[in-house]
Amino acid sequence: MVTKAGHNTYREDSIKNGERERRGKSKEMVVLDVISPNQNVPVVLENFWSSSISKTAFQAFYVEWLTTNYQGTKPLYLGISPQAWTVSAGCASPFPRLNCTHEEAEDRMMFHVQDILSHRSGPTSITLSSGDTDVFVCLLYHITVNWRDLGLKELWLVRNSGVRRSILPLHDICLALGDELTKCLPALHALTGCDTTSKISTKLAALNAVRKPDNSSLILNFDSPQLTENAIQLAETFLVKCLKPSTDLKTFDDL
Known part of the structure; x- marks a missing residue:
């Protein structure tokens, strides 16, 4: 099993900028263009996450931090648009096969599942973690339209909402809803x-x-x-x- 993760892309001409601006209007935005290991964590994290600049800086820091600190035996695959990276044994390397310019991280999650299924043979079970409705909807669609024929046997979605945690069998949900x-x-x-x-x-x-x-x-x-x-x-x-x-x-x- 491999672990894959994606991050949003923050573009100046994004259709989502209006929504991001609305989310940050009532907050004192914290903007950090560079993040270091000894960086103080903002007292109110929402003020940090409302800044696209801060989020982009965190993504770059995250890859660097994993290169030094990740001790696991499984390779990590990170989608940080437009490039993808793999982290293993203290080394971060480009992984062009998963390069993707989609703005939303949930879109790139679909590419990661597609990549797993395209490079494995036989029945495959995959588990993802996301509380986003967009991810839930897209996964159900792709199971029905694309992934059954590629050997996907089970697709589980871990959803965290506050103190609640649920694990959904998306393959069963698709059967219950019907293809149409x-x-x-x-x-x-x-x-x-x-x-x-x-x-x-x-x-x-x-x-x-x-x-x-x-x-x-x-x-x-x-x-x-x-x-x-x-x-x-x-x-x-x-x-x-x-x-x-x-x-x-x-x-x-x-x-």
Whole structure:
């Protein structure tokens, strides 16, 4: 078994900058462009994490720290965009196979799972740790669409929420939901509100809406590389159904 980890990328032109600015507005932001082993930890960690500069500096420090202090026998694979690194036996080396420019760490987690399955033979069991809803949704989708055929037998997700810790068998959840519903989950999640989109209705209302055959067809083709005007109109109709399940209306303007 190998351990892999990813970190967010912080770009000046990111679509998420507005959200990051909103999160940091009420805080006295702590900005550190270089972090050393003897660095004092900020009293309020939220003030530190609200700074993209501080987060980027921490990522660089983390690789350096692991190179000196990691004593484990398993190699570590770290996705720090755009490069990936492997740390083993006191040495950090580039690992080009996992280079990735995706901004979100959860996106790069999908690449890491894909890489494991592409370089192993036979049934494989993988465990990941994340409390992020985006990760949960994307993993369910990829199990159904991509990973079963690559030998994935079990995929477990460890979720920590405050003092609670749960371990979810995603392979069983996929079977319970069914392939058609699972394939709709990324579109459902993004349309009703995620890291880069505004909240519309609720996840529960969307799940109830998508379980109806006539509604699920509205977003089945929303994962196309190039969205058509028709796909966008159908997605709007789906969201109208989430807000008002019994309506025959099709646009927000009509609603």
